[in-house]
Amino acid sequence: MRLSIVVAASENNVIGSSGGIPWRLRDDQLFFKNLTLNHCILMGRKTHESIGRLLPGRTTIILSQREAYSVPGAHVAYDLNAAEEIALALGEEELFVVGGEGIYALALPHAQRLYLTRVHTHIEGDVSLPAPLNLAEANFRCLKSEPHEKDERNEYAYTFETWERHQKD
Template sequence: MNKARSFTLALVVAAAENGVIGRDGKLPWRLKGDLKRFRKLTMGHPLIMGSKTFASIGKPLDGRDSIVLTRDPAAISPQPCLFTATSMANAIDLARARAEERGVAGAFVIGGAEIFAIALPFVDRIHLARVHASPSGDAYWRTPPEEEWLVVSREEWPASESDEFSVTDLTLERSSRA
């Protein structure tokens, strides 16, 4: 019996204690360990992002499909593993198709702030790296209502030579009460 694989849409965000996620189109910290965890988590999966996030990365991430949510698809130069969508529904449909083609069960929304807000109603899981700092910034993550999410895992990472601040990795799943 061939059972259809269920699709999971997850959000991946690193946010400081004050909600900052970015400054001048860049991350406001140096956290090599978090970048390694991000790569391991998302490898092989489709990624949904906004055009500003794509511009800050500069290219599709290796081993993953990049789906850029944009009002102007013509502004994105065609490249292998790069797709555009003009609505979140279109981006999710494309991510679902790409995930099925890749043989994986889900996709990740990776930013920025505007895209996180648009995607949140569709997301089943949140991978939140809570950065223990309060840097200045111009892009913010709004923590979703606590009663809608359950913490299903927590892992602490200390500051180190390659990680400017300590981080608490949280995995949240949508509560059945929501």
């Protein structure tokens, strides 16, 4: 099963601020929806609580080490292995890791694919991608890079990038 990270990050690697996402990019939300619809998504307990509901049309696995933590309609996993086993048992071929910081840090060393929306701004925030994030050094290669201008639906310019990890020879 492929482990894939889905993340939007500013040029200075910020992904969150005050428990939310510090930009409004409607076409990134649409991209996220189309990518993950009818699939299994994995998120940290804090990201789940910041969204405040389960995303419809997806199976949600929440990572938490709190005892007896449960969310009706979602699976709760204690660690990454347990989350992957749940997704496998559900017949999934790809598990989408959708944040936040702690969960990206956990999944990045094991991820085969990264869907990165690079938001073209430097912005203040209190949650960032795990540093240092050198994708080329981590053996990722860019498969796709699709730039978009800012417009009335998207408050910053942004680029959809797809990165895939290649096995070392």
